[in-house]
Amino acid sequence: MYTFEPDKTVLDKTELTLISQYWNACNYLAAAMIYLQDNPLLDEPLKSEHIKNRLLGHWGASPALSFCYIHMNRLINKYQLDSLFIAGPGHGAPGVLAPVYLEGTYSEYYPEKSETINGLKKFLKEFSFPGFIGSHCTPELPGSIHEGGELGYSLSHAYGAAFDHPDLIVTCVVGDGEAETGPLATAWHSNKFLNPKTDGAVLPILNLNGYKIANPTILARISEEELLNLFKGYGYEPILVEGSEPQVMHQKMAHALEHAVNQIKHIQHQARVEDKNGRAKWPMIILKTPKGWTGPKTVDGHQVENTWRAHQVPLAGVKENPDHLAQLESWLKSYQPETLFNHDGKLIPELQAIAPKGQSRMSANPIANAGIVRQPLKLPDYAQFAAQVDAPGKLKISNTSVLGEYLNQIFMDNPNNFRLFGPDETASNKLDAVYQSTQKTWLADAKPEDSDGANLSVNGRVMEMLSEHTLEGWLEGYLLTGRHGLLHTYEAFAHVIDSMFNQHAKWLDICKHNVEWRAPISSLNILLSSVVWRQDHNGFSHQDPGFIDLVTNKSADVSRIYFPPDANCLLSVAEHCLQSTDYINLIISDKQKHLQYLTIEQAKQHCKKGIDVWDWASHSEALDTQSQSVDVILACCGDIPTMEALAAAAILKEYLPNLKLRFINIVDLYRIQSSDEHPHGLSTSEFEQLFTQDKPIIFNFHGYPWLIHKLAYKHNASARLHVRGYIEKGNINTPLELAIQNKIDRFNLVLDVLNRVPNLEGAADGLKNKMQQAISDHLNHAHTYGMDSDNISNWQWPDTNFEVEVNDK
């Protein structure tokens, strides 16, 4: 085994020269792309007109990024490694763009940025230029699966990419700014979930360049003892590489990286060949280098290199300031571009030779354009898990427990490219049927009592950690490298990952519209269970359906939202989502027991339509969508609102048998939008067929009611659209009490109908009184009897039995 001796020399003179030169070429390009719009190789003296009109980009992080990149290249060649590169400080894109261009990949994807003097000029000019090359590791960058625009997720993405890719080493540079974020600070614990036998490895390189935009970083300003303790505490073997003199640092880094790669191989050998599997003390490198390394040391009397002043553009006003222009020229010339590139703009052959070739280049690793290697999920026929529904509203089961059985079969049929992610709630969310075929990944210590139902295993495929950030990051990394998955979480706490969700949606949107070479990847599937309406004793803090609103702000081309009303619809929706690509699919389905309505065949049809009239819950004369012979439309979206709406329909049927009520259920929320705005939307004529042109619509919604107005506004029905939903009224409540407080309950819905349909006076008054009495009865009862009062058989709205009523249809 390769051992680590801090001062060992591992590069011979030729290797050292070549890697130094290659790094110079990277740094030259990184600086040049911030400044130059012409004279790309300084063939002529640098003049003001060669400088871009506005200087944008981040120099500070760039040199260390390319330093890591090219040192990994050396080992890729030496050991035939399969590696991906993740740049946590993705805003230091010049440090990644440079080696990606130099190894030829960039020109292969973008032939107009060829390896010629004109191609190079275009490449430099278009960096951070309107409409062109982004200044982060955006989706347009070959090899990138992580933009690094928003900080915090590099390490969880890296682990997600490594799961089930046993041959992969994910080289993940973490910036010391990013390291201060919460998501990154806990992602280090991902090493307790990585199986050395069946997963690949993550090689984290923490780059302590010491500064953020305007401040030092915390980790660069603690003692070396604290620093090493911290990473030992996280369970790693930290290897410190510190310095600034390039020749020395190349030796140190080559040595450290070689040690790390050998450690990884040793760990994997033990697990795979010697059959000693378990949690390993994986290596990680702490690379302590100056911010803006090799850039201007001082500018206008201020230290720049190794301070926050090097974060973005170290020399400002170059176009106007001749001193700065001269300093820039001498800085750029310090890399001796004339020795690195031929006159035609191409890297000299000796340097080209040291980069990996073909798919061994991290920028050309097919895993980073995962759609081309992705295997579709093998999906069993979900009908075999269907709830047996003889009549609507009779059977009461947990919808998610049915989904659990389906997922269990998916685990059996897809042993190494599907995972389930959740923060400690797979059992609580009633998906525990999956434990028939798999377990929870766990490589931290085991205890004897684990054998009694803890379902832990080094080989588990259910990922549970109490960090929504880490789970979401793992899942994104897993999907972005060609696999499949589902994340389930509390509805209210989906907001924890709002920002990550936004970033992934934006990534997909860009890929879909701007990056034609990116093949589609599996959709990001999020199941919200433990919903707003069933928080019981958890109360107000756990009641928040606003994640739905967030999703509706993202591009219509990537976002989908489903509200299956029962188990069979949930199965149909799940199948649809799991086989789709390039979407974000949000599914909202409560974990508690609910009434079932549709047979599997009906469910399939209903979900296909996404919105439909339920004839058995409507008045027979209100069914014809070509006719306007309707008194009122009762629409609903969401499992609990649907149950309440059906109960209201049953009450109305009993008391006002002549009321022409049309009952509409919505599975696919975007159906209510205009077809101008969303591909699933309804045209005006479709909308009016369903909702008539002028009749009142009572809409019972799972989420915030105003969202429906927002989505439907182009249909110009707002004056007759009366939406009920969660209006931030709650505490410790029984389910029905909470429904009543927010007026999505059966009694208030009846009142809504009575208040909206004209000419009902006689019949309406008595029923209104009954409804008000029922509401006050229930509230009194709940406060006397307690949490279970909804389920007490002897408490009931006296003249209504919802189940019987609906079954009678």
Next chain:
Amino acid sequence: MYTFEPDKTVLDKTELTLISQYWNACNYLAAAMIYLQDNPLLDEPLKSEHIKNRLLGHWGASPALSFCYIHMNRLINKYQLDSLFIAGPGHGAPGVLAPVYLEGTYSEYYPEKSETINGLKKFLKEFSFPGFIGSHCTPELPGSIHEGGELGYSLSHAYGAAFDHPDLIVTCVVGDGEAETGPLATAWHSNKFLNPKTDGAVLPILNLNGYKIANPTILARISEEELLNLFKGYGYEPILVEGSEPQVMHQKMAHALEHAVNQIKHIQHQARVEDKNGRAKWPMIILKTPKGWTGPKTVDGHQVENTWRAHQVPLAGVKENPDHLAQLESWLKSYQPETLFNHDGKLIPELQAIAPKGQSRMSANPIANAGIVRQPLKLPDYAQFAAQVDAPGKLKISNTSVLGEYLNQIFMDNPNNFRLFGPDETASNKLDAVYQSTQKTWLADAKPEDSDGANLSVNGRVMEMLSEHTLEGWLEGYLLTGRHGLLHTYEAFAHVIDSMFNQHAKWLDICKHNVEWRAPISSLNILLSSVVWRQDHNGFSHQDPGFIDLVTNKSADVSRIYFPPDANCLLSVAEHCLQSTDYINLIISDKQKHLQYLTIEQAKQHCKKGIDVWDWASHSEALDTQSQSVDVILACCGDIPTMEALAAAAILKEYLPNLKLRFINIVDLYRIQSSDEHPHGLSTSEFEQLFTQDKPIIFNFHGYPWLIHKLAYKHNASARLHVRGYIEKGNINTPLELAIQNKIDRFNLVLDVLNRVPNLEGAADGLKNKMQQAISDHLNHAHTYGMDSDNISNWQWPDTNFEVEVNDK
């Protein structure tokens, strides 16, 4: 100085007996409140009817919480400490409710839950009961400033409370589940921001009870060496207290806590008396105890104590299962309640005697009901910082830089109860005028080069860490303990704290409506700068105005949103927000230079109204709000949309001088809602006075356009309301290019007007062509010339000079 010897005995026999008994009383109550609705002291044999109908609550975390609480009580008495208690595992509320009740505070706040047998019965029964006592440390709980419903924020709240409270020790129990979250994992680094001289102390107690809902915890399943290294790495002195035998554990904990408190006093002495101030190695305790400690060891053959099965209700189905009922009775009796309480239900006097009294009780610390101790912020007259506006649209300055001067004066006038929070961007957001009077808090290592402009100091009052979670947590803790502050951040990345924001909004809402004894606290003020419209090279990933949408989902009683169009309006809004209480004030104001429109007096009036017609930008015949003599309303909200709308108005004025355009600017977003829905909303008649009854409204908005439809839907204007805003179109763009892509720019606004106002045909066609030409000219220009093209003096819409046009009014 007190030294730590692991096996030292510190409690004498009497003390040990009393503290053991007190803890028994806590545990008895904690268990009883989950189970009993009657027979509160087991005066008669336990029967099924004494058991609640539904068993809800979290037993698992409770015993260790009260264990920490009462051991802290001992030291409060011994050393006259001033302490707050924060329960990270706030769902273990029984472990906090119990000592709060036993020390009398609960009954003082809720006299119906008196210290009598009937009061006790009510207290137990109402726990987790519909409409009554929450099962977390909700706002209704005296002494709580942290609900602990959503996990992750206990430690940042604790530090926020400790800042500028030099005598306070915040006892903060962190659960090992919560410790897995990102926000908690990075909050440990808060110790680099705590000044031993002028701040109080935080004493973190990490309770490793080993389990979450259904899983072991990571930190309980790593080696002791890793565990201690981790906390040494975080910069603490970890003290491990491990075991399960209560008598031994009382000794160990008493000793450890005494050591910790003495260490704190020693550190503070060094800083305050010996004048050796700097970062300290603060103590923290790792308390390793069984989950569900002292509860049932096994149930139905499964181990319960010290496993995840103890998380919530360890014995289920007690009402129906006689064996479980018997086991419950014997468990409850194991605490010997008859020896702890008198027959009348009151704790025996010997035990009462050992609790702190009056305001020394952590539950009665006035700091935890901070409104009663809060001093209003001393606010200087903002007029002295006003931008000198001679005419609208002439002066161009950064609005936030003007705010910076005002904040600087606030720092001078309020030396110890105001702080500014931001993730490394105070300078970038142009608020750096504050460095005239203060600096950034920094207790990590210093370097010589810091003296050149880094603005770091142990005494700084500007809090910068690259963790929005930590900043928001600090600020919340700071406000909840009676002080004032402002958080500023990137608009897109405000989503990082969506969930924290939700929780704080819910806390305020509950306090306002349900907890009359809580006095108002300072509002949470959030300034979003670096807005969606000015991301330039940061591109698509940094473009997201959705935080505004999130805020609009919270209660109208607590949420406020302001869009000051210029510097003077920003000053007025800032003053208003900084003196308000119990709101969340969201202010959106870009950091770049912008045109100025209003004098300080005009700004004051405009902000007071929140929405107004700008007569100088309107057609003179369209001003009379009693008349409907208007062709079109051009409304705008947000600094950049306002500038574009004004430019559009100028173009229209030049080309269609007879067009009766009414120009409306909105500062207070909620003005456009209905007065039925928000206290700032407009009545129908007010809305129609401003917006007429039937004329087209072109609304140029900063955020997502459909939000305006959502807010305004009750005004039934959606058919004539045409909203422009951000529609997720962007990349690397010049500001004007981005505006054009999303159609909020001057040219598209003119087109919108031309397309909406009837009977313009002749004049309109030529102008339409000009606008389309201008759009295409600009896009071409940007892609040729680059990022700076918006500012090039020789590129301009040929016949329009916005400044002149507006000035000419």
